[in-house]
Amino acid sequence: MIAILKRMFKTAWQGMKRNNWLTLACVAMMMLSLLIFSSTIIFNHLANSLVNTLKEKMDISLYFKTDVPEEDILKIRDELLANELIAKINYVSKEEALETFEERSKYNPTIQKALEVIGENPLAASLNIKAKNTTDYNQIIESIKNSAFQDKLITIDLTENQKIVSRVDTLARAIKIGSLAAIILLTFLSFVISFNTIRMAIYSLKEEIEIMKLVGGSNWFIRGPFLLEGILQGLFASLTTIIIFSLIILLLGARIENFIPGLGLSTYFWSHFWFILFLQTTFGIFLGIISSFWALNHYLKI
DSSP states (O other): OHHHHHHHHHHHHHHHHHTHHHHHHHHHHHHHHHHHHHHHHHHHHHHHHHHHHHHHHOOEEEEEOTTSOHHHHHHHHHHHTTSTTEEEEEEEOHHHHHHHHHHHTTTOHHHHHHHHHHOSOOOOOEEEEEESSGGGHHHHHHHHHTSTTGGGEEEEEESSOHHHHHHHHHHHHHHHHHHHHHHHHHHHHHHHHHHHHHHHHHHHTHHHHHHHHHTTOOHHHHHHHHHHHHHHHHHHHHHHHHHHHHHHHHHHHHHHHHHSTTOOHHHHHHHTHHHHHHHHHHHHHHHHHHHHHHHHHHHOOO
16 A cells, blocks of 8 residues: 555656646646735725724714713613613713823813813713614714603714715625635636646556556556545645745734734634644635546546
8 A cells, every 4th residue: 555655656646746837827826826815815804893983982872961861871781771672781980981082182271171161071071882783873972862861862872874884894805705716716727737747647647557557456456546645735835825825924023913903814824823723724625526536537537
């Protein structure tokens, strides 16, 4: 068994060396496919993280008139909590609002002076409402506008525009579709190039294959070296791809994260390094095996 495997490996390696330029082109196309494949995996995670972060920041703020007692506001909060679309409500008193405002504007002397001139707390108490689903905010706002306590409100503010999340979702889907189309195209090209590489290897070993068939060699015994050649091409492409990705993350990861704070690109890549390597290696081997098998079935009558 070991001798057979050694022979298969030797034959596969010789086939790759004999058609070195085609082999190199095949590995290059596989590498491009794997680069886009791995990029899609990483982007999918980062896009989901970005959308989830924006969704977490979304809420509705109800600002009450200054003469509305705190007890009434708390009763309204309890009433709103009965709405099944609402996940939670945070009450912010006038004092808490002023404290937060002063902290944010402590380096602005104009605002500090204005507060001193006013001499009292000009800020309103508020309720910050979180919905269970971002698509429910408009419905919650409509119910508040039609409520009995609507006349006690100064304004209703949706702090993060839903259009932002919607656009990010749309952009993420568009890039995923574009990446998928690119993967399909490059996969097809990888198949074609690998197909021609294996076909040339078959023709160069045509006489040897005929001899193996005459002496009773099994179909899988004859197919073995060519399938192994496809596997080796997939492995080389995967190793080259992970090296390129690692260099990109090491050299540009910090700059990308400075440009988009909180992206966590480097953290995600290194924490999922083996998972990404496993997926792209599996995909690369799959490309190599399928393209080799395709060539064998079309050009090798066994």
